[in-house]
Amino acid sequence: MSNNRTCYVHCNVLNIHTGDWIENCSISICDDKIAGIGSDHCLPKDKTKVVDATGLWAIPGLIDAHVHLCDEVEPALLDEFDLSEPKEQSLQRAVRNVRQALSTGITTLRDVGSADARSIWVRENLSRHLDAVPTILSAGNIITYTDGHCAAIAIEVSNKQEIYDAVKKNADAGADLIKVTNDPEDDEAQGRGSDPTLSVNQLGYLVEIADSFGLPVACHTFPSVEGVRRAMLAGCHTIEHAVPLNNDLVTELETSSSILVPTVSAAIDEFPLNDVINNFPGGELTPAHKTFFNTNVARDRHSPLRPGGAPVSVKEWLKRISTFLPVGLKNDNIAFAVGTDAGCMGTNFRSAPREIFFLNEFGASTLKALQFGTIGGAKALGLDNVGSIEVGKNADILFFDSNPLMDLTTLTRPQMVLVKGYQIPDGELNNESFN
CATH class of the missing domain: 2.30.40.10 (Urease, subunit C, domain 1)
Incomplete structure (x- = not known):
């Protein structure tokens, strides 16, 4: 020094x-x-x-606990899904993304999965192109069930040996956490899951193995009661895209150590902007709403990882958020962190302030919403030097x-x-x- x-x-x-x-x-x-x-x-x-x-x-400085560092916001540029893409090309994309994050005061990022674990290599090489590098945690390869979410770029597992091998591969590569995806169905999310998804016991084993390597687990689950409950019961450190979906689940989450990362911004960006505005709860939009809605132009974009497009209508999705998310946000015994899914579905790397705004809009006090993007994010990432x-x-x-x-x-x-x-x-x- x-x-x-x-x-x-x-x-x-x-x-x-x-x-x-x-x-x-x-x-x-x-x-x-x-x-x-x-x-x-x-x-x-x-x-x-x-x-x-x-x-x-x-x-x-703000903390974004859910980004895809090597991914491309623009819908016409989807090279990140090409496993043969040179790492240097991924690095240049990540440099642009990091500069965008820093321009808005996002100083800590958690990458939750990339093709071929390239985000780990990118993390180590950003300093070649940037005068200042934010604190970055990288998950490496995503782990999923057979034919599960992100299977095209993930490691698919169906038994304990495959789970162990997948976790060890990421640990050996230098991952800071393990990212797993699991989308079980329930009556409130018909058609979203597929068999065989990972059971509570399988997820619990994954958490156990990750813990033996000193790594926390972030579990993606499309917001269904069963998905959030499995991740919670398995002891996943963070539950991604999680919206508390009924009062019983909120009661269970009160005694859980899991931290919820709702990624409301990404859910909204999945739909055309006018559809969101026309169906947004609460009626007429204020100037503040318009400021944050204008951060991105939501597109009619169908990701190659979600060929069928959005799983529910914009009206149904906004209804779920406005009905169930406030129940959790107003409960002081449930922990939240800000995550945006930046790089995916058209969500840019300046979106953490938007997420803070939306969490405030859906029930958190202004201070709590800001805490979710600072000390809450630090807790989610297991860091004591930021926030x-x-x-x-x-x-x-x-x-x-x-x-x-x-x-x-x-x-x-x-x-x-x-x-x-x-x-x-x-x-x-x-x-x-x-x-």
Whole structure:
């Protein structure tokens, strides 16, 4: 370390745990860590670069717990599903995606699966093209049941030996977590699953083997009661695309250690924009709604991983979200994290603020929604060095010209973004419009 010190003075600093602001405060940074927080006279002055942050509001860098780093947002460019694609091409795509994330203040990303485990190699090579690299966790190869979701690019398993071999392959490749997909049916999601899906015992064995390698498990399950329940009972660390689907399931989740990652943004992006607007719960859209709906242009896109298109109508899907998600979001005993599915189904890498907005819209308080995208994400990823502005943690800090807890659209206009102490150049920030 070079022992470079920078002090951002006269700003308001958010205690993300309580929602309180420390006013007219200064943040001292040494290299990539936060070295001090307090009044100006408490911070080192010798050989310290001072940055005037008067009147700015500082919050922790955002965390997106569900992305596909090597995937392409544009519908016409689907090379990521070509297993013969050169890794350098995947790397260039990932560089674009990371730059987009950093432009909006997303400083930690969890990649939840890629073709040929290439996201692990990409993670290790991003620094060749970027001055600052966010904290990135990579899952490597997706694991699925026979003919399951993402089978075209996944490792298919049907018995214990295959499960063990698949987990070990990812662990040996340097994965930070294991991603498994499982889509069992129930009465509320007819036609979505297929046999044979993974049983609770099989999922539990996968979790056990992953744990023996020191790896948590993220389980994709299309939101069905049975899918979420199996992942929960098996002890999966996070449940992806999870929307609590009835009151009984909410009661079970209260005593579970699993963290839910709803990915509302991706679900909405799966449908044409006008269809979403016309069926969005609550009637007429506010300017805030329009700000976040304009972040992406949802397309009539059918992914090669979902040849039949969306499994339910936009009206039915929005009804499910608005009926069942609030029950979980308003329950303090159920943990959530922000995830967007960026790179998939047209969802871009600037979508974490949208997800925070939608979680607030569907029942979480403004503070809780922001916590899901910061300390909640850190918990989901098992990281203790990100998610809050505290001494010793990574200097991942966002500065805004107004209080984001008063207006979440403020998250679309960062004035400064620090990732591990490096300040993203002003010209690379997305601070004018989210459209």
